[in-house]
Each structure stands twice: as structure tokens, then as C-alpha cells.
Amino acid sequence: MAAPVDPSNVEQLRAWDGDQGGFWAARAKRFDEGVARYHGRFLDAAAIDRAAEVLDIGCGSGQTSRDAARRAVDGSVLGVDLSSQMIELARQLAAREELSNVAFEQVDAQVHDFGEQRFDVAVSRHGAMFFGDPLAAFGNIARAVRPGGRLVLLTWQPVERIEWVVAFRTLLTGEPPKPPASGPNPWSLSEPDVVRELLTAAGFSDVQLHGLTEPMYFGRDVDDACDFVTEQHAGLLTALPEEERDRAVAELRADLAEHQTADGVFYDSAAWLVEARR
Template identity: 45%
Template sequence: MTADPQNLPFDYDAELRRYHQRLLTAMDVGPDDNVLDIGCGTGLTTREAARRAVSGSAVGVDISAGMVATARRLSEQDGLRNVHFEQADAQVHPFPAERFSLGISRFGTMFFTDPDAAFTNIARALRPGARLVQLVWQDSRHQEWATVIRHALGDGRTPPVPAVGNAFSLANPADAERLLTAAGFIDIQVTDVREPVYYGSDAEAAFNAIRSLGMTQDLRTDVDPAQTEHAHQRLLDTLAAHHTADGVWFDSRAWVITAQRR
């Protein structure tokens, strides 16, 4: 492995390409919508929303300055004039009250350290009757990618998972419904979605992509070099077993959660 994962940021747009199409259908952006994209990353969903909201607009927010900079550059390249990006924490950012007719998020709402405050803040930014459409992961036991990485790099160990601020914090629909109801949302619907996720064109590309993920650093602490080498080989072998003519894919499951601002 010669590539340095620190210089190869994980490509979430490629990983989630199948889920992206599911979200586009669910969010159903209208020509007059003003859209808020929460945890927009490099802005793919924001740009798609802006293209559909031809008489409206789209605003993407993300806590990562690097991702926001990339999102701005890509929107400029696309010539989009009705899109705007802000580096902001949606949990506390002072959005204009009742500004947006639609809120969307592609796996961006699970990481709030205070989800009650976050969804209340998002609700304030949405107009009465506005929709909120979000994709969130189901429980980790339904995520083949998480199981494979943990088994290969963690020697079967399961690190402690915080109750909030992790990828699976909204995996329980009852928890999501409680949060949304308390924040002022009604007509909450949860839909099971199952799509494979993409990790690279071949085993080596997938290996380097996985090494760039923060969770892999947590799984490989306090392990000697020989054990690390064995773990890397286990992971490479598993990735090779998942290699298809279309790249390396893993099974996964998510929820599409929709709600309406009261």
C-alpha cells in the first residue's frame, strides 16, 4: 500500500450513490422551494436541490470548513446562482426564522451532541407546514461495512458507542420520533431503505479509503506492528472477496425519515 490515506479523503458521494437517488426521490424538491441542506458535506445534495428549485434557492451548511470550500468551488464550476454554503453547526446556528420550505439531510443529522437542541433549531428555521426529509443509518448490525471493518481491524472488539453524536444515534425510530415530536414536527414517517454502499474500484482502493475513516483509527489503538499487519491483510482479503465487476460493495440499511413542521 503506497497511498497515504491522509491525502485521500473518503469519497462519501461515491459511497452513497445508491442512497443519493433514494433521497432525491423522497425530498421531491419543487421549483419554488427554499431548501436547507443539513450536514451538506461537499454539497452534492444541495446542488441537486438548487437545480430543481429553479425559482427558489438552496443553502447547505456543514461544520467542516474544507468540505464547505469544496462545495462552493463545485457550485461555481456548475454555474449555479441560487445556491449558498455556510460553515456552520446546525445545532446552534442562528438561521433566519421560518426561512425554508424544505429541510433535507443525507446522513448528516446523527452526529449532534445535543439532538434535542439541534432539531428544535432546525424546526425554527422551517416554515409551518415545511417538510423535513432525512436519511439515517439503521443499527450497526445491519451495516455490513461496519461489521467487516470492526472484525478485520478490531479483532472482534466492539468499542463503546456514545448515546449521541455517532453514526447510529437515530437508528431506533422511536428515538427519532421522540426528538422530532418534541421539536415541533408532526406526521412522522419512517421508511426502510436497503442499498449497497461503494468503497472503491478494487480491494486496494477500498483499503486506502477505509484507512482514511476516523473509526479505523479508533479500532487500531495500542496494537503492535505485527498485529496491525495481520489486521490489514484480513481487511484486504475481505475486500477482495467483496470485489465485483463494478467495484467493492457492502450491504447496508437505512431509514428515510420524513416529517412536517407543525
């Protein structure tokens, strides 16, 4: 990675530019399908007009960036991420969809020089929870947003409200999830007071959080969902003795069967739609 990375984000780079990023790139369609019921509401909140200049933070394989580009037909979109594999996939998909107003760069948004007051709106769909120094990161993003511009994030609510996390972690380890008290993790922006204080200190104002609850898709049937979930949580399973691993997978399959619907396997989830002004 040629662009500089803050020392506090080195471990995130190692994960997202390594096996974790590779898995997300290989399963990009499934991850997009998983949060599909949040996606439209999230993009609508961004209020992207035809001439907008948009920054997509932690863009992954670029679905949000590409859909933003379709709205900003006379503007442009820049998607950034630490994962070279997802950035390359995002470029391929944008080229396939003949989108000429979207670009992707592998950079650390915490320290990258985006320029001053360049963007009308900055967005992040579950990509802004992993900064080593969140205050520095959002301060850097704030500098890149024009006065009156907007920040729109989708982040997870506290873990106990996320049915699929609680279910999978408990079934595969025998214990409920215990999120880290601090540091980069999916729950680092799950507490409203923390989010308001952080974004205000970083230079944003009028910070608002709106609670959303939507079912998340995990597969067309039990076999499909089990393949995905066990691959995503392979680290938990490999730590178990073989007999316990077989038991855990059997219990997982039974739980997945209870969540089978005519449209696939779904589990409840809860997210915050975060909106703020520069």
C-alpha cells in the first residue's frame, strides 16, 4: 500500500488487506444482499443531488459508491478503503456498469489528504467503526467536507439488539458476544452519546441518530446460509475440538432452519442512521 497508514490502523490494514478483505471480496454479493433492506433508506438520507461531490468511507466492493454515482450524474464519487482486493473488485464492477464518474483508492481515511472542503457529502455504510483514532479520522473527514455539507453513516446498534450476532456467537462458542470496551470494532459507534460527542468534537453539528430495524439475509436455504456463516466464523470453529465443532454446526443448522422463510434465511438486526452537518 503506497499511501500512508496511521500506526493506529496497521492492524486494520493487515486484516482488511489480508484474509478478511479477501473473504469480503469473494462474498461481496452476499454482504450486499445481507444489508439490502437498509440500503435504500441510507442512500435517501444522503440526499445526493445531480452535481454532488461524494466521499464513500470504507467503501468495500463499492455498491454504495456506484449507487451514489448514479445519483450524482453531473458530479463524482470517490470510494476509499484499506482493502486492495475490494478496491480492485469495486473498480471492475464500476467499469462493467459503465460508470465513469466514480473512482476508488486504497487509502487510510484517517490520514489521507482529501483536500479542503472538497465534498458535499460523506457517507459510510458500516465502514466507519474501525478507526484506530476516531477523533482524528472524523476530523480529517470534516476538513474535506464543505461548510453546510453532510455526513451520513450506517452503524450498528448495541450488540444485544443484533439477533444474528448473538445467535451465531452463542451457538458457535457457547457464550454470548462480548464486544471490546474500546478500539476498532463493529460496535465502536453503537452508543448514541458517544457518537454525538465524537462527531461534534470532530467538527460536525446537528448530529442525529435514527434507529432502524431490518431483517438481514444470510442465504437462500439452510445449506447456503450454513456455508456462509461457518466460513465467516471459521476462526471460532477451528478453535473447537472436532466433536464440539460438529455439535456447534448441527445446532447452527437447526437455528437457521427456524429462520427459514419463503424468501430465504433471515435474522433481525438493528442499526443507527447517523446524520450530521459540517
